[in-house]
């Protein structure tokens with residue numbers, strides 16, 4: 210007989226893995242389907258120092274512990290696949306993977322997290338890894354004594370700009386507004402650093418070079434004037450967007466593409482829950498994703514158990 | 527040593543032997559950083575599917591990793607990891623920085639046809 214999972218979890222970051230731990234430990238047959246590397250944004254984190262009960266730990270190592278924990282309770286985890294179809298309506302939900310495999314579940318927990326935004330301007334793909342980077346800690350040392358630009362005005366941009374001054378001869382922060390969104394202490398630290406200068410109310414328009422990045426075009430937004438600046442590297446930190454684009458025709462999202470949930474993590478579709486960075490919220494942290502995943506799993510469990518009971522009473526099973 | 531489930535290459539000699547003894551090889555040379563870990567994850571995932579390709583990693587800070595760091599095909603690379611594909615011991619493709627599953631598959635399918 211075709212297997213119907215009690216719950217299918219879409220996303221294997223801390224929210225999805227926590228949901229997997231709780232659901233499988235609650236004796237639900239549980240499947241996690243993850244589009245990228247299992248662990249989600251945690252594996253992008255060199256060090257997580259604020260996860261209670263664990264002293265500073267590499268994000269990849271924390272993800273591996275969570276993954277192992279979920280598997281111990283019987284959760285099946287499949288990573289690096291592509292979700293190609295969703296049918297979230299009805300008592301049995303259907304998820305299509307890689308255009309061919311079909312998985313069915315009585316409930317679905319959506320935990321697709323978020324992805325760093327890119328600028329989507331000419332040359333960005335061509336010079337990725339040849340001057341354009343999204344990680345100062347990873348690639349900073351390639352830019353020793355070189356001129357770099359940091360794009361963005363949030364905490365990541367300002368903190369990474371300061372950290373890049375350990376290597377680069379000059380760091381220019383290019384930001385689209387006339388003020389920063391970062392915390393005041395991060396702004397003050399950047400402003401006090403003699404190697405950092407600022408180009409405000411401006412956006413990058415194009416990357417150019419040969420086998421390496423050599424220059425960028427920058428537009429000053431109030432006048433539309435475009436100037437070219439020679440540069441060796443550009444680090445892009447322009448925020449994250451929820452990975453909910455493929456879900457927009459299936460569940461209710463708000464204007465920023467975040468999934469709308471109630472305090473039990475229920476979406477507007479019966480039997481479908483959401484957790485983690487993809488849902489409407491102010492702060493995005495591992496602890497919060499873990500808590501969301503826990504609530505979503507417990508809510509899904511209650512829903513699945515009650516529907517099974519109803520079916521039994523109706524003599525359907 | 528990198529904390530992955532891939533084969534680890536730890537010396538220039540081992541690297542030479544590995545690319546000479548295997549027709550199709552993909553080696554990812556990096557650190558345990560956010561741009562590198564996803565590529566190791568993709569390789570781990572593809573190992574069972576691409577049985578005609580041998581997958582391995584090498585620590586970027588290992589002095590012997592000069593065999594990859596200084597390869598002419600990696601000139602101009604300024605983003606980790608450096609991922610190098612070998613056919614019969616010769617480099618057929620090299621990429622810099624994070625790659626997606628689709629990008630890795632496309633390279634494997636193009637250069638390592640069965």
Ligand SMILES: Cc1cc2nc3c(=O)[nH]c(=O)nc-3n(C[C@H](O)[C@H](O)[C@H](O)COP(=O)(O)OP(=O)(O)OC[C@H]3O[C@@H](n4cnc5c(N)ncnc54)[C@H](O)[C@@H]3O)c2cc1C
Nearest residue numbers: 220222223224244245249250321322323485486493494495
């Ligand atoms: C560089 C960096 C440093 C950070 N540092 C910290 C820190 O020190 N402390 C802290 O608490 N938080 C930190 N955070 C934030 C924290 O990592 C996130 O809040 C947390 O990972 C969110 O968890 P999540 O499970 O909701 O989503 P994610 O971690 O984003 O995981 C979602 C997973 O779902 C996959 N996916 C996407 N779409 C689909 C789909 N349609 N179907 C199936 N799978 C899909 C993704 O590939 C991903 O693997 C950091 C984030 C970054 C980027």
